[in-house]
Amino acid sequence: MGGRFDGKVVWITGASSGIGEALVRAFSAEGARVVLSARRESELRRVASSCSGPQDNLYVLPLDLDQADHFPSLARLVEKRFGRIDILLNNGGIGQRGSVVETLMEVDRRIMETNYFGTIALTKAVLPAMIARRSGSIVVISSLMGYLDTPLRSAYAASKHALQGYFDCLRAEIAGDNIDVVMVCPGFVRTEISRHALTPTGRKHAQMDRAQERGLSAEKCAARTLDAIAARRREVLIGGLEVLAVPLKRFLPGLYATIVRRVRR
Numbered sequence: 001m002g003g004r005f006d007g008k009v010v011w012i013t014g015a016s017s018g019i020g021e022a023l024v025r026a027f028s029a030e031g032a033r034v035v036l037s038a039r040r041e042s043e044l045r046r047v048a049s050s051c052s053g054p055q056d057n058l059y060v061l062p063l064d065l066d067q068a069d070h071f072p073s074l075a076r077l078v079e080k081r082f083g084r085i086d087i088l089l090n091n092g093g094i095g096q097r098g099s100v101v102e103t104l105m106e107v108d109r110r111i112m113e114t115n116y117f118g119t120i121a122l123t124k125a126v127l128p129a130m131i132a133r134r135s136g137s138i139v140v141i142s143s144l145m146g147y148l149d150t151p152l153r154s155a156y157a158a159s160k161h162a163l164q165g166y167f168d169c170l171r172a173e174i175a176g177d178n179i180d181v182v183m184v185c186p187g188f189v190r191t192e193i194s195r196h197a198l199t200p201t202g203r204k205h206a207q208m209d210r211a212q213e214r215g216l217s218a219e220k221c222a223a224r225t226l227d228a229i230a231a232r233r234r235e236v237l238i239g240g241l242e243v244l245a246v247p248l249k250r251f252l253p254g255l256y257a258t259i260v261r262r263v264r265r
């Protein structure tokens with residue numbers, strides 16, 4: 001037992017499924033004290049009971065990213081239980097499958113609310129204590145879609161582009177405070193994201209898409225995320241060949257635009 005994160009307090013959103021679930025198990029195995037947050041309490045309890053670390057080191061704390069008013073009091077509960085927050089892992093989020101023309105504005109807003117506003121609001125609830133202690137890490141599970149564009153992902157890409165800009169600014173702003181801001185940009189990871197993704201009317205897409213099915217395991221994505229945090233990286237791109245799309249778009253944007261218009265799911 002024990003490891004690079006021995007005794008560290010790590011607050012993980014989206015801990016009930018996918019990448020967040022794998023992150024909980026990975027941090028627990030490395031000796032961290034882990035706060036598990038998402039909306040579905042029963043799933044959080046399932047994830048907690050699957051961990052190899054001591055159960056006393058796990059704290060199930062339900063949270064809805066769309067309910068930012070509750071974040072300051074939830075942060076106080078974490079501090080009461082574990083004394084401080086060393087790492088905030090902003091992972092919770094929702095995907096999209098729908099065209100610009102068909103997608104209702106309320107769905108566009110909901111995706112921004114969860115992925116962007118929820119994430120920045122929780123960060124604001126945690127950051128002042130980190131600055132006062134001159135120690136901590138803010139980690140964001142963004143996406144390659146923080147850099148890229150494909151059809152049918154307009155609001156999702158917008159939310160992830162927004163996170164990239166916001167947290168790059170934050171990193172510069174707190175450069176003298178000894179706090180790391182780590183942007184994690186996965187490509188395709190085998191999780192429930194396509195099943196949970198919102199259709200144009202806000203229903204669940206409810207299908208496992210092929211790209212996700214063939215993607216990296218959530219465990220590998222989590223392991224590389226822990227490595228990036230331990231190495232104090234500013235950013236890490238995680239995935240298979242799809243990662244090459246980022247330099248392709250940057251250096252050959254015309255070719256990228258021709259390829260990407262063929263994506264239909």
Ligand SMILES: NC(=O)c1ccc[n+]([C@@H]2O[C@H](COP(=O)([O-])OP(=O)(O)OC[C@H]3O[C@@H](n4cnc5c(N)ncnc54)[C@H](OP(=O)(O)O)[C@@H]3O)[C@@H](O)[C@H]2O)c1
Pocket residue numbers: 013014015016017018019020037038039040041043063064065066091092093094095114141142143144185186187188189190191192193194196212215
């Ligand atoms: N899988 C991929 O290919 C991929 C690629 C790039 C980036 N990502 C990013 O990775 C992160 C995790 O996604 P995943 O792939 O693990 O998908 P997932 O299996 O669908 O997990 C999403 C998690 O977010 C939580 N969540 C959703 N809406 C929430 C809300 N309003 N409040 C609180 N929690 C909420 C869900 O929990 P509840 O439903 O219990 O609330 C769930 O735990 C997301 O930010 C996603 O954008 C995924």
